Amino acid sequence: MLPLAVAVAAALIVVALDGAYLLAEHGIAQESRRLTVLNTLENIRTRLERTIGAAQMAGQGIAALVGVKPDLSEAEFATVAKSLMVERTGIRNIGLAFGTVITYVFPKETNAKILGVDYRDRPNQRDSVTRVIRTGAQEIDGPIPLLQGGTGVVIRVPVFVPEAGGARRYRAMVNVPIDLGVLLPGTKVRHDDDLIEIAVRKTDGAVVFGNGSLFAASPLALDVDLPGATWQIGAMPEGGWRQWPRTLQAAGLLGCLLSLLVGVSLYAILRAQQRIGDLNRLYRVLSNINREIIGQQNQNALFDNVCRIAVEVGGFRMAWVGLINDGRVVPVAQVNGEEYLRDISIVIGNAPAGHGPTGRAARDDALNICNDIANEPRMAPWRSKQLSAGYRASIGIPLRQEGRVVGVFTLYAGEPGFFDPQEVILLDEIGADISHALDSIARQAEVRALTDSLERRVAERTLQLRQTNADLESFCHSVSHDLKAPLRAISGFAEILLRRNRNALDDKGRHHLDNIRDAAERMSLLIEDLLSYARIGRGAVQTVAVPVGILLERISATLGERISSSGGVLEVDRALAVPVADPRLLEQILTNLVDNAFKYYRPGVPPRVAVSSREEGSDIVISVADNGIGIASEFHEKIFDVFQRLHSEVDAPGTGIGLAIVRKGVQLMGGEVTVESSPGQGSTFRIILPKSPIKKDGST
Numbered sequence: 001m002l003p004l005a006v007a008v009a010a011a012l013i014v015v016a017l018d019g020a021y022l023l024a025e026h027g028i029a030q031e032s033r034r035l036t037v038l039n040t041l042e043n044i045r046t047r048l049e050r051t052i053g054a055a056q057m058a059g060q061g062i063a064a065l066v067g068v069k070p071d072l073s074e075a076e077f078a079t080v081a082k083s084l085m086v087e088r089t090g091i092r093n094i095g096l097a098f099g100t101v102i103t104y105v106f107p108k109e110t111n112a113k114i115l116g117v118d119y120r121d122r123p124n125q126r127d128s129v130t131r132v133i134r135t136g137a138q139e140i141d142g143p144i145p146l147l148q149g150g151t152g153v154v155i156r157v158p159v160f161v162p163e164a165g166g167a168r169r170y171r172a173m174v175n176v177p178i179d180l181g182v183l184l185p186g187t188k189v190r191h192d193d194d195l196i197e198i199a200v201r202k203t204d205g206a207v208v209f210g211n212g213s214l215f216a217a218s219p220l221a222l223d224v225d226l227p228g229a230t231w232q233i234g235a236m237p238e239g240g241w242r243q244w245p246r247t248l249q250a251a252g253l254l255g256c257l258l259s260l261l262v263g264v265s266l267y268a269i270l271r272a273q274q275r276i277g278d279l280n281r282l283y284r285v286l287s288n289i290n291r292e293i294i295g296q297q298n299q300n301a302l303f304d305n306v307c308r309i310a311v312e313v314g315g316f317r318m319a320w321v322g323l324i325n326d327g328r329v330v331p332v333a334q335v336n337g338e339e340y341l342r343d344i345s346i347v348i349g350n351a352p353a354g355h356g357p358t359g360r361a362a363r364d365d366a367l368n369i370c371n372d373i374a375n376e377p378r379m380a381p382w383r384s385k386q387l388s389a390g391y392r393a394s395i396g397i398p399l400r401q402e403g404r405v406v407g408v409f410t411l412y413a414g415e416p417g418f419f420d421p422q423e424v425i426l427l428d429e430i431g432a433d434i435s436h437a438l439d440s441i442a443r444q445a446e447v448r449a450l451t452d453s454l455e456r457r458v459a460e461r462t463l464q465l466r467q468t469n470a471d472l473e474s475f476c477h478s479v480s481h482d483l484k485a486p487l488r489a490i491s492g493f494a495e496i497l498l499r500r501n502r503n504a505l506d507d508k509g510r511h512h513l514d515n516i517r518d519a520a521e522r523m524s525l526l527i528e529d530l531l532s533y534a535r536i537g538r539g540a541v542q543t544v545a546v547p548v549g550i551l552l553e554r555i556s557a558t559l560g561e562r563i564s565s566s567g568g569v570l571e572v573d574r575a576l577a578v579p580v581a582d583p584r585l586l587e588q589i590l591t592n593l594v595d596n597a598f599k600y601y602r603p604g605v606p607p608r609v610a611v612s613s614r615e616e617g618s619d620i621v622i623s624v625a626d627n628g629i630g631i632a633s634e635f636h637e638k639i640f641d642v643f644q645r646l647h648s649e650v651d652a653p654g655t656g657i658g659l660a661i662v663r664k665g666v667q668l669m670g671g672e673v674t675v676e677s678s679p680g681q682g683s684t685f686r687i688i689l690p691k692s693p694i695k696k697d698g699s700t
């Protein structure tokens, strides 16, 4: 609206300026015309007065001559007439009629045919001639058709001669015809752009020359004083005074065209600027919506924000999002539309409530535009409400999920015709982006649901496994415990039998009994180790700061017999770490490692076992290194499993549970154990414990 108003105002200003200019010019032109007409009149009057005066004088001159010489000869007449006729434009001739018959005429050659004419035979001159003879006063007769052709006036001067008794007798009449066609410039005189019309009349109204009706149309008029008469000459521009000169008419037309041009160009420029502004705003909407889309996980929040951006950034009057539900488009988000949407009904189908942009967009899966709410018949169901809310145009943008229309984003603009092809392209893009976001939110929700169910199942399985593990450990514990009693009985009775009945048995019997006792002892050892392994996972891990140096003093005392019998040495680093650990577990772990180190030494090589520690990032590493027989790399994993031994009972007695206890204990404290070894090169076992130990439930 604004560009149109500005353009019209500008055009009107140009028209007004042009009008003012034209009026001023017209005023000047009018004045100049009056002067021109007046000038023309003055010229004509001067010429009339001068010529008629000259004609009169010529007439009077001849008359005077005839008065003193009544028998004037033709030659004398010609001589005088010639001198009187010199350079008298318009005077046709000078004729002398003795009585009423034309006797002499000058110049004779061109006027010979009037000689001998009797005025009394000329009906149009008879009255004038008679009157002049009767009154004795000279007069101008005419206008009349001249005998020689053309129209003119005739100056008539009578000549009277004295008679006896003092009376005067009419003797002759001098006639001087003046050709008005020659004297006057014509009934129309061109002056610049104007054609000036001229007319002459007598005081009694008789028209002497030109069109008499001219005097009824307020011409400029001048009186012409003539002998015995006063004439009036009038003149005015053809077409009247009001008529505009051509140049001004052209200027007026040009002004109108200019104003039209100014109006149209201004409108085009302002409209273009407005469109650029509108497009810029839409670009900002697009970019803000895209920013909003990134990382948005909530569909309702997305709709709310998209509406807010359209109104706040895009300058739309109102924005809402409706989702398709049971054949209707039901509002789920809006900005500025609460009042309007309160009891609005939009259906999807061929019904009046389904023909608006929203319903059509949902039905056709395509943008739908109404650029003139006030006049499009299909808007009837909502028109009055929309117009009173200031909506003049609206667009429905379909929203899709998985390629299927699920809702509509509807926008309202405050001016009709707002949605042009460029805007529609951008809005289509906005619709596609929102649809893309809907897909992405749906996928995220699916992934979240899957992850949740997976985590739930893992937690359930872990719980089941823990339970099963606990059950197994408890089973193992009770079985081991229950086996101890009959085993004690077996080895006890074997001992008694050996002691009391040794002599009653032969060597073979004694040997068998020894085997029974040894096997029972070995089984008791196995059960003891199994019990330790089972017990290790039962109690809760209690972590405190454990000085490893003090632990090793105790271990060295416990294993004193093994160390001394091996002939080796235990070297303990002076500055051993103080990790936060379960002291009972750590003591058992280190005992098992040191015990093995003194057990698996190379024959003839006294064992040297070194215990040291160091910090490595967030871990504390405790190493037990020996110079023993070493372990082939293929067994580095296997040795940590229960009952896995690389030696026969004869080579080195053991149960194969020691390292299994080591690994389980270290893992319970959140750490791990590694071995670095190769045959004949000794072995280094490393316990890696976190500085801040992980509790059994996995928290730190």
Ligand code: ADP
Pocket: 592, 596, 597, 598, 600, 626, 628, 629, 630, 631, 639, 644, 645, 646, 647, 653, 654, 655, 656, 657, 658, 659, 660, 683
């Ligand atoms: P056990 O010592 O009772 O046999 P372990 O679980 O303590 O059971 O050890 C498993 C096996 O690992 C041993 O049988 C032995 O073959 C090997 N082993 C353990 N420690 C060492 C070591 N320091 N040097 C060489 N071999 C070792």
